[in-house]
Amino acid sequence: MKNLFLILALVFSVYISKAQNTLYLGVGSNINKSAESQKTVDELAQYLSQKLGIVVKINSLKAGKTLEQIQEGKLDVALMNTFGYVLASSEGNMEALVVVANAQKKAITYQSCLIAHPSTQIRTLEDLKKQASQYLLGFVSASSTSGHLIPRLFLNRLDLQPEISFKDVQFAGSHQELIHKISLGELKIGAVSYTDLEELTKSGKYKKSDFNILWTSEPITNGPVSVRKDLSTSLKAKLQEIWINLPKENPTLNTKVVKLWHNTNAQSTFISAQDSLYESIRKMANSMEEISVLVGLYSE
Template sequence: MKPIALLLLWLLLTFFTLFAQAQDTLYLAFGSNIDQSEQNKALVSALCAYLTEELHVPLYPVMTKGAGAFVEICRAQQIDIALVNTLGYVLAKYQMDIEPLLVVATPDGKPIAYRSCLLANAQSGIESVDELMEQGSRHVFLFVNPGSTSGHLIPRLQLKRLGLEPELVFQDIAFGGDHKTTARLIAEGEFQVGACSYTDLEAMIAAGKLDASRLKILWKSEPIVNGPVAVRTSLSVEMKEKIAAAFKNMPLKKPDLHEKVIHLWHNTHGKEVHYVRAEDRFYDYIREIASSMEELALLVSLYTN
């Protein structure tokens, strides 16, 4: 056999060997909305152990600190499965060949959604978005965190639709860290205006943890479908089906784990939650409200680095 033919054969065998090895290990990424608390680290470990057992493939976690880091691992093609918020999925789809597999849903198969809102302290004197525009220079605007869909991306883009550039209109901007803290800080008057998940806000009020009379809702978004369990498109059909089955069977096989995992997404507390097949079109609202994917990526990079 000629040397060039031997070389080509060697390269071909090497490629298939490396490809086979790559399928022997999977990497599970957790999106920018999941903090790295000890409680969540324990949850991640338990989920990886369960999936390793169900898939018969070693599965390792990739936890990222912030949306910017998540975008980077997507760009580097370093993940096989991802549990992400809505913004995280849209950005991941833009950066790599990934597809939505499952989404949390009600028993009748309807994907669970949530809403964003703009809000003000009831004593601020701001009763409408028009008044927010007029008085913005007097106030620091409080978002949730840079990687939050309902607590940063959607309200920021809504403000831009109204011709408001937050950094130019308001005295300054700040981040509260999470939805509950952000809502509480505005209700207590430490900040006068801001944005958070309207769904989380409603839950706090219903639980008696927040007095609705201390807040004024200025605007609510359209429903936002929760981010999916997403997978690398090049995974085999068989592996994708195994992953889907593992999540769908979790309520029966590991009910305690299931209850903790579903709470990584919005609007799942106190509900019977299932998984249904996700579709990329569920996330068109995010793409439509932004002027471009480049704008989304830029927003994340500006506030997470």
């Protein structure tokens, strides 16, 4: 019996040592996979490794497969979008750690919107309901919160089923690409980030008259940096401290990470995140099963 206890103690100590010496950093599928983006992710992993004194390995999150990655022990800390977090926190043992915030220390939000090319003469949701069958509906990507999941839930509540009520559904790959296609009339109707649309309009790339805005969503809190609930309290505290101090200790990296992840003000900072920030998203769906199905949709 004594030998058994010694063996179990040894196995347990090896497990703890391994867990403390390697940290898996998950990067959401919503993050651009360009060479520049990959470089930023590498820099972030190196920075975390330096601060924590442990190996940090990058693990790209796969749309519809994140829960499996968590169960396989391949995810400790994650940069994921809003819907991804809502699902992972409810079914995958993840909790919010920090969230991007403005200078007033308020969590930054964004919005989704439905837009139409002016040539359609669709100016209202009633117009959309009457003419939906004539047009393709553009989404951004399967896992996009503002460019697919939120507007899909909204359309469902209007009794508009994207694959049935419209001619078909098409994914553009990015908010910028979908906005561009609609501006040219290549696609007539689409769901995109209202925040991105505003930014591109203000920059002069497009005019307000290039689009008819049919609907804008309620504010959506940006996805948080999330961590496994069963990480040690001390490690979670250290990670939170690193993120909150990032703008001050490494402003260059902070600027890159914020731009990479949220495409928001480069001077943004991070604050402690509360799960309650995401309750409104949960309430939009009829059940967590509906959210799970939506996230997995088109992800195979």
